[in-house]
């Protein structure tokens with residue numbers, strides 16, 4: 220991570236809150252042979268790109284400005300995705316901090332011939348809102364209403380804590396080695 224503290228100005232504006240529904244997206248993509256290995260399985264990196272794109276759209280919609288990927292949590296490939304299938308990526312905000320946002324993404328693959336739908340991936344990404352100078356800027360607060368949003372928010376708070384601990388431990392390890 221860069222140290223932006225010296226060069227970035229303070230943002231004291233208080234943007235208005237928004238609900239997760241206002242920025243949520245559902246994106247679809249039909250898998251082509253160029254997305255897959257010779258056995259017809261889609262490359263993990265192709266799926267990751269779609270996940271990152273959908274999550275980035277959510278973050279930009281929420282802030283109505285630039286946002287960059289700060290981190291992607293562990294990602295499991297639960298089931299394979301094959302050429303010809305329709306991939307649906309559902310992405311929405313779980314948590315907004317000061318400048319950072321956690322986006323939850325669920326990926327499903329649909330066999331267009333049989334109609335079978337499989338849950339193939341879930342991922343959590345953190346984006347940071349940026350101003351015109353590339354400095355972190357405050358994101359609108361997330362208005363959380365309803366059981367689903369509350370559960371996702373609670374779980375996201377736990378993940379953020381674990382992420383922060385991991386970053387702190389890594390930095391402490393770097394200093395010990397230096």
Ligand SMILES: CC(C)(COP(=O)(O)OP(=O)(O)OC[C@H]1O[C@@H](n2cnc3c(N)ncnc32)[C@H](O)[C@@H]1OP(=O)(O)O)[C@@H](O)C(=O)NCCC(=O)NCCS
Nearest residue numbers: 220221222223287288289290316317318319345347355382
């Ligand atoms: C992401 C980035 C802007 C953060 O800059 P920084 O100097 O660490 O900023 P700060 O220390 O002020 O932290 C800003 C926010 O990001 C969060 N953050 C920083 N690093 C993070 C990480 N690795 N994972 C999750 N969140 C992180 C902080 O917790 C803070 O959140 P908050 O404001 O909600 O409390 C900077 O590291 C960057 O530009 N990285 C490259 C991004 C990129 O190129 N992505 C790929 C292409 S989009």
